[in-house]
Amino acid sequence: MRESPLAAVRSILEAPILDERKWSKVPAMPVDAVLLDLEDSVQPDRKREARERVVRQIADADELGEKLLLPRCNSLSTPYGGDDLKALGRAGATAIVYPKVETADELGEVRRILESVGATANLVPIIESARGVLELTSIAASPSVVGMLFGPFDLAVDAGITPFEGDGLFADAYHYAKSKLVFSGAAFGVPIFDFALTPQLKNLDQVSKAVDYSRRLGFTGMTTFYPPHVDIINDAFSPKPEQVAEAHRVVEAYESTLAAGGAATQLGGRAIIVQDYKSALTTLARARNFTGGVKR
Incomplete structure (x- = not known):
């Protein structure tokens, strides 16, 4: 996996920074990263106000403890995107969430704008359009x-997808986009995050099923805008103690076999081969990431 500040992130909370009541609760929340939004949650006549507030928050990052700050600018297709990027660059943002990305060339323009103010930043694009899905490999x-x-609602609007079926997302319609995101992330070592979206956000059983589905599909974490989802996400994406213990046993057994000149072994009556070994190493790496906390 690439060196990424998101490697130790399980949960990302999208919080409305201009809503003082809601924002005041964020420091105490057990979320790994906070999305500082300048886009969807901010009405046009308050864009500048939100931008100034986000810049102040970046300067006062210690208020949120070890939480990773992820400011989300507006797209360059809007009147606000360029000014957002320049302000975030000057403020020293280390990672910027870029919405509705269409192509890799667009990200190149984002980098050029940041460089124009003497800044560089890691980029976290959101895949939420049909073109973005098709261009995922180069992105x-x-x-x-x-x-x-992953932005399921905007993708549904753009592609004409029916968002929900029963108690969850319309899985058949989203499966190609989600799978392509998983494979693209794996191919280039990039952490990938689904969005915890269900017909009833307060139905935590629905949410738990959706989160578990995304974890099994290959996502490395989840984004949400509903705080009660955070504990569910953190739990789902954290290796359990028994999983870590089993991973240690697999690694020790397989490495002992390799040292003795073998290529496979057994553990508790189960065959252990190289794929089991690699999976165990991944589990241990994720456990170390989460134990070590999020690095800004």
């Missing part, structure tokens, strides 16, 4: 990309 390969988010 994931782009310099400075250290993570990618």
Whole structure:
């Protein structure tokens, strides 16, 4: 996996920074990263106000403890995107979430704008358009990309997808986009984050099933805008103590076999081969990431 500040992130909370009541609760929340939004949650006549507030928050990052700050600018297709990027660059943002990305060339323009104010930043594009899905390979390969988010609602609007079926997302319609995001992230070592979206956000059983589905599909974490989801996400994406213990046993057994000249072994009556060994190493790496905390 690329060196990424999102490697130790399980949960990302999208919090409305202009809502003082809601924002005041963020420091105490057990979330790994906070998305500082300048886009969807901010009405047009308050864009400048939100930008100034986000810049102040970046300067006062210690208020949120070890939480990673992820400011989300507006797209360059809007009147606000360029000014957002320049302000975030000057403020010293280390990672910027870029919405509705269409191509790798667009990310190149984002980098050029940042460079125009003497700044560089890691980029976290959101895949939420049909074109973005089709261009995923080149987007994931782009310099400075250290993570990618999935935007199911905007993708549904853009592609004409029916968002929900029963108690969850319309899985058949989303499966290609999600799978391509998983494979692109894996190919280029980029952490990838699904969005915890269900017909009833307060139905935590629904949310738990959706989060578990995304984890099993290959996502490395989840984004949400509903705080009660955070504990569910953290739990789902954290290796359990028994999983860590089993991973240690697999690694020790397989490495002992390799040292003795073998290529496979057994553990508790189960065959252990190289794929089991690699999976165990991944589990241990994720456990170390989460134990070590999020690095800004």
